[in-house]
Amino acid sequence: MPQIVPVNTREDIFSQYLDTPIGDLIEYHNFGKPFEKKYVHADILIGMCMDNRKHLNIPEKFAYIIRTGGGNMRLSEFKVSYAVAVGGVRAIALIGHNNCGMVNLMSKEQKFVDGLVEVGWDRKAAEDHFRHFAPMFEIGNEIDFLLAETNRIRQRYPKVLVAPLFYQVEDNRLYLVQEDK
Template sequence: MTRLIEVNEQEDILPKYRNTPIGLLLEYQNLNRTFSTHENPKMLIGMCMDNRKNLWVPDNFAYIIRSGGANLFYHEFQVSYAIGVGGVQHIALIGHSNCEMVQLENRKEKFISGMAANAGWEAETAQMHFENLSPFFEIGDAVDFLVAEAGRLRRRYPKVTVAPLFYNVANNNLAQIEVE
């Protein structure tokens, strides 16, 4: 069973994230914590490329990778770089409500017509492009994907704390995802 845990006060932050960069992220975003000065990144944030999401974090706080659906599979070198060279020990994986990487097939025709109109592609080329690549980027249910992707990253980087978080585009708040 998976549940979303809102953060409306400091005590709502799960104990495993308190006094960590993940807890700080939740405080900055949801609780309007005053920014601290950071000389070096404290964490990596992997989040969707969606334009409706904007995090409230100070400069130099985090490496940020934006990818459709917060899927970091094709960005693994950048993740490894942030860990190996940047020294980060915490990853926040942030998906969101109303993600368009969910049920991609429903946007196939819009994709094809948009590529024809906006990129000058032939409809057949756009269709082949969609059909060849969309399976790599379809995430299914956003929360289920985040739980699975966090599990994959934990297995890949066993000494790194990985927190799946869910961004509500309606109120700009992050919720913690807990699997029971």
Template sequence: MNFIKVKEEKDIPEKYKNTPVYKLLCYQNLGAELKAYSSAELLIGMCMDNRKQLRIPENFAYIIRTGGANLRYSEFKVSYAIAIGGVRHIVLIAHNNCGMVNLVSRREQFVKGLCENANWDIKRAEEHFMNYAPMFEIDNEVEFAVSESGRLSRKYPGISVTPLLYSIEDNMLNVIE
């Protein structure tokens, strides 16, 4: 897959001109002046990772944050943003170094953390991990964002769905092609 690093307006692919995706890239990467919005133009699905922060105006977007930007278990919220909120564009923002990649390798840390921080017993913590980790683990951040974008495009054929990659190192959004 190719990535387009957006450092200037001319780097944004033509197909995004005059769309909320274009505005998002300008706000985040180019420091565009934040404008006032009375309603959301975009739904952003992004990881819950605390290292990511978007620079966007108030009321510009609905945001659903979930591990790995996995919206499979948030479809009612997606439908709400489309049906009630009127959004016609979705971006799925993956990021590098995502904790949902190879989640099974964090099993011991996960179980230990629940035992120490939430006072769970080890059996309960292990069962919790084993019941939920397979639903949320992803193999590769970028491939998952592209695949999830395709799934959502098929589910909501009238909606534009765009995968992006957030770089933790420089807080920049990259277009995934």
């Protein structure tokens, strides 16, 4: 079973991520590593949820960032390909987080529809909208989805380092995910 691993010191970073943009991301965010290096282009692509409770401490021009519900990159794959092919990134951090609104999304249908009706949508159109898109964005369990998405991205870009990370909303820190082998 996958484990969420705290990263409190540089020594806690998994060896495959040390001295890579993944390790730098963790050091900048968790440890407040000084922004001494001036980036000319992005070294990493970060895929993360659009949730407003998450903010990364990183230098300017360090990363391309794609934010989408649940960190679901399926509908952003062209953007990922652009960052890899044109932007030259060779590392991707996929960041899941706890208490994600895309978990158990189907249970939020009434609130979703009522919210759209409140801002002027026709109820039937709002219901159709939810029923059409919710299955694409439902992520189930945060960790399971994060690992499935990591494996999917690794298969698409086999020469790119892809790391699953986890953001705990309560302490605003990044954690590593120990994957099953």
